[in-house]
Amino acid sequence: MTEPDWTAPDEASNLRDMDDANRMEYMIARIEAKLHDYTAYDFPMDQVRALNIFFDLAQEVRGRSMFYAICMAIPRLLLNIESSIYILEDEETFVLAGCSTGTCDLDSTRTWDHEFSNQPILSNDHLFIPIQSNPEYNDMLPFEPPHNILGMFEMFPCGSLTKHNRLFLEKFINRIGFQLHHRIIRAKNREHLNFIKSLVQDIGHNVIVPNMYFKLYFNRLKRQIEQLHLTTSDILARMNECGTQDCTTHGNRLARITTGIEAQYQEIYSHYETTSMFLETLLRRRHFEEGRYVLDKREVNLSQAVMVPLLERFRQRFEERGIEVDFSLGGAPDQVIRLVMDRGLISQVFDNLFSNALKYTETATLPDGRRGKFISYGWKIIKDYYAPGSPGIRMWVASTGDPLELKNSMEVFKPGFRADNVTHQSGSGRGLYFVRQVVELHNGQVGYSHTDNSNQFYLILPFEQE
Template identity: 60%
Template sequence: MNNPDTHAQNESLLDITDEERLALVEERIEAKFLDYDGYDFSRRQNIALNIFFELSQEMRGREMFYAVCMAIPHALFGLESTMYILEDEETFALAACSSGKCDKESVLPWSDVMNHRLTIKGENMHIPIRGNPEFNDMLAFEPPHNVLGCFVMRPCSGLPGHIRLFLEKYVNRVGYQLHHRIIRARNREHIAFIKSMVQDIGHNVIVPNMYFKLYFNRLKRKIEELHLTTTSILTGMNKNANPDQIREGNRLAQIVGGIEAQYQEIYSHYESTSMFLETLLRRQHFEEGRYVLDKRDVNLRTTVVDPVVERFRHRFEERNIRLSLAHECAEDHVIRLTLDRGLIAQVLDNILSNALKYTEKMPVKGGGKEQRVSYGWKIIDDFFGPNKPGIRLWVASTGNPLDLKEPLEVFKPGFRAKNVASRPGTGHGLYFVRQVVELHGGKVSYAHTEEGNVFSFVLPFEHS
């Protein structure tokens, strides 16, 4: 089983300096030297361990690896071998035999010989194949007692103790190599699944989603027809109808106007959601295992900032949060730069989403309290070096400062500040923000000012 003390120790090593880490490794190397001195293996046995390591790296395929594993005991001591691998928590499955004809049981349960201890019964010596406990979470199941399988050798009834020790240490190395091979095989299966899933996403999500645009266009035409019909009815009623009919006609016009406003809001959400879907589920991300930018020349305000802000405006109003553009930002200011529109829009969406969740009432001049969120942008000359300007976008929200050791801590994966940990959230949104901004060659930042909590990012002011 995993040793919790070892795991805790390895976790603590993440916070030490490079010099301390190097000293610890050198200490382990010295301890290993002492261990090997104590083993007193022969020169041939030590060479055999090196040969196993080299061949296990050289040979491809699980069957060839098993052949290498069984060939070492046979070459050194003339031992025949059988290897069993744990296929689930309860069952050992026959993997390979060194003899040409394998007449062993194909599956075996845990027993007095198939267990987590070296066991000799008759001519057979059963040595548990152990993995690396630090990587057990990457397996399909948690291996009981950290056992991946069992290496059975024979004839072993008269083997001296020092040879048994060598074989036990040898099987330990087999276990670590086997563990990595299982992980690599699972990773290949995972990659194959992801590639298949990407095709399914394109076929079952992206393409059907495109049809919604057709339905929205049809609905828009119907609403336009409804407007024309309503106008025609009202024109006729104004000439001949009584006051009650005119009142009902005006009510009809209000209903039609409400339907159009609701349509516009739903269509805006559809456009944003479609862009996010197509951006985040882009095939290149999955094929390369990282976010791949699709950078184009855009008008920052009209294609990124305004659409995202408008999508949030009604939600801020429902929470009685005053949303405003910073006074130094002109609404007609045109800023064109090169970026991945979909990913940067998602970055701004994440920051505004946090502002919606965490904005608090704070005192204002003149008395009382208010919830405020402001946003804006500013060109910063030479931010990335001489003649290399940047464009800074920020969102400021009223509230108490976050409880942080250092400002960038909030952008770490899974991080939640202690004073907001009770509120809904995964701690992934701001990490995504940092990933995308840095992929653009930009920088993220957090600060608490008189405006409140200010999250910002600076992008290179690039042009196509």
């Protein structure tokens, strides 16, 4: 059997790693090799034109049945050969997909046998040629096709077929395989998109709307806590009238319990608000409809709307790991900053940066001689950063620890990347890639820098105000 016309997976992977100059040289060499091959094939003009017509018509028609009709019409027109097409439905079963005669008296299903194999077979005047897949894209199919085969093309009568015409048919069916493979992938992608559209509606109905009811429950709980405070105050007043130490002790204990319940309520409610914002932002319907993150930009108070809620969210976890928020590494200025941005997505950017600081902050000595684990955050307006009259704002999170081992500072923002010296901590390598995606959607940029005792992750956004 002739070799498939496409590139093997390992070679394709190497091509992706080439620079532009080497890639161009490779493609020129491949074109020259193809020109040599086609010269050697010496196909007559009608067969060359038939291949071109096949590609033209395959782009024009929609639907698998019409595509199969084109595939079967070429052999009938050129060589007066009838044909049928079987498609592999699973690893073992071929299903009849079409016949050029219109009425099929063939078996509706076949399995691997002496005729349905991974090589062209001539049997009882019938020629069986396997339809090859493109191995590089096999992972996008519903299952891994055995022998890289998508189906079988059966043709008859072929007993007197010349060697030259058989070569043409093999090359032609190779091209069918390429087109069919992509049609299967496209069909699968359409199914995937339809599922996502349905999922988005289900998310809105079954997740977002029910989540909103929690706010009602929190409001009811808040009123109950207020009533508890009033009742506690009344009981304390009565216990003071009691005058005994036992009454005072019990009264103070009740007051502490009431205060503790309210503190727990405030902490849980704060986490609920942040989590709800993240949930509604990430599952925003337009993200799924447009296939990308879609910004909902509004003017917000950077400190009060983003930083303070997030720091409260991480406060207890920082304390548990002995991490202090200290501005010796550089800190937030006192002025109020109002900035136009997508609050939900930028909040998740800083949530990722604080989460990384929680995992990777290490003990170090500060310039003033103190030793411990420290983080800081801040921002600075950069005049004329984007253009005269168009300032930027640089925001950062810094934490103590050894510098990351990187060949290039932007490596850390690639999907799945993790520096060698932080693999002892769990992580997916997706967080900083998400940070980069969101910042670049805001027409900003990200970066990483380090000093002798700290690592700093920063983002620069256009300083937009309403």
